[in-house]
Amino acid sequence: MHTHDVISLAQAGIGAMNRVIDGKPQAVRLAWVVLLAQGHLLIEDVPGVGKTLLAKALGRVLGGSVRRIQFTPDLLPADVVGVNLFNQESRHFEFRPGPVFANVVIGDEINRASPKTQSAMLECMAEAQISIDGTTHRMPHPFMVVATQNPVDMEGTFALPEAQRDRFMARVSLGYPARSAEVEMLDHHGARDPLSELEPVCGPEHIAAAIETVRRVHASPELRGYIVRLVEATRESAEFSLGASPRASLHLLRAAKANAALDGREYASPDDVQQLAVSILAHRLIPREEGTVEHAAEALRRILAAVPVIA
Structure with missing residues (x-):
């Protein structure tokens, strides 16, 4: 893939996302920068400003596998990465992968889970793999975590550990929309689900090729x-x-x-x-x-x- 192909691919995705996310073009572009740089994105802001919409929109336009994890205080590490279960018929343990095995993982309100559960994602975010009971399981390629979190002074939140924050390539704060953008949002989203209009603009293989092109810059x-x-x-x-x-x-x-x-x-x-x-x-x-x-x-x-x- 050449650089102009990367531009065409990104322009299609960015344009589609901007049609459903009103007034946040810089945040949408940053999401694509992180995707093409093979990183993970942390979206931090107060409730209701479109954090999850941005994450879902990115997953929708990419056309690969997308899984969502709702982080809660009682969520366990096995609920995220998966677990080995004993098969009575085969008499062997079989790995049942958790929702983290996807091209785009949407971690919603990640700082509402305990630090123990947050740390379960450290290996997969840094190395695109997870080790369970001595066996290493690889994530699909490409692999990106888009996590949202509320400010730490809000009720029921835990501060992300320094090691966890360091795994995120970039952080973006959406902020409240401008008045004109909020009026437009009410017009667009008041009667329908904006995500229903989004169609994939590419597949995982196209993103993988674009990532290789970016590496050669x-x-x-x-x-x-x-x-x-x-x-x-x-x-x-x-x-x-x-x-x-x-x-x-x-x-x-x-x-x-x-x-x-x-x-x-x-x-x-x-x-x-x-x-x-x-x-x-x-x-x-x-x-x-x-x-x-x-x-x-x-x-x-x-x-x-x-x-x-x-x-």
């Missing part, structure tokens, strides 16, 4: 050095008690390549990095003074302004 040594300097600056900053991990560096590079491919370029640039840095890094950072992701994002923007592109 060129990133110069200077650009890779710039990414590392940005990440190191978060670790050295007095504003953070926890900076970004080496995984964050890799995620930022992959996302920059995907962003370049969506713009029709075969090379990633510092503009790609700067455009995506807050979405890729902010949710992994822990401010030294107690604060939200938005506080981390503000400090990160100051780092972006201070770190030179050329060493």
Whole structure:
């Protein structure tokens, strides 16, 4: 697949999603950046602003297998990844896969589950596989988790562990729609299910080919050095008690390549990095003074302004 084929594929998917998700084109584009960079997306915001709609719309246009997991406090790890059951006829244990075995896994309200259940997804998100009773089971390819969560100060929520947040390539906050977009949403969605209008624009094999094309997008040594300097600056900053991990560096590079491919370029640039840095890094950072992701994002923007592109 060539870069222009990736553009055509993404434009079809993005256009279809924008028809049912009013006024959030940047969030829709970021979802496609993460998909093509082979990452996972965390959507965080208050109830009712379209988090689950965005996740379902992405799954619908991709045409592959889509499974939804409603995270609740009593959800067990086996309910997510699956379990070995003893077959009385064959006298052997057989693996019954959980809903995490899909091309797109929608994890709804992920921070309402216990940390133990959240951690059950760590291996599959990082390595696209899960080990149960000494046997490794591979996820389908492509594999993407789109998780939604409510703010941690809302009733019945648990804070995501740092290791879990680090598995998500990007975080997006939808926010309330503009007045015109909300009026349009009432007009479009008041009498019908908007998802019923969505048809798949591609299949898993097309996304897999697009991912391979994105991997071939060129990133110069200077650009890779710039990414590392940005990440190191978060670790050295007095504003953070926890900076970004080496995984964050890799995620930022992959996302920059995907962003370049969506713009029709075969090379990633510092503009790609700067455009995506807050979405890729902010949710992994822990401010030294107690604060939200938005506080981390503000400090990160100051780092972006201070770190030179050329060493």
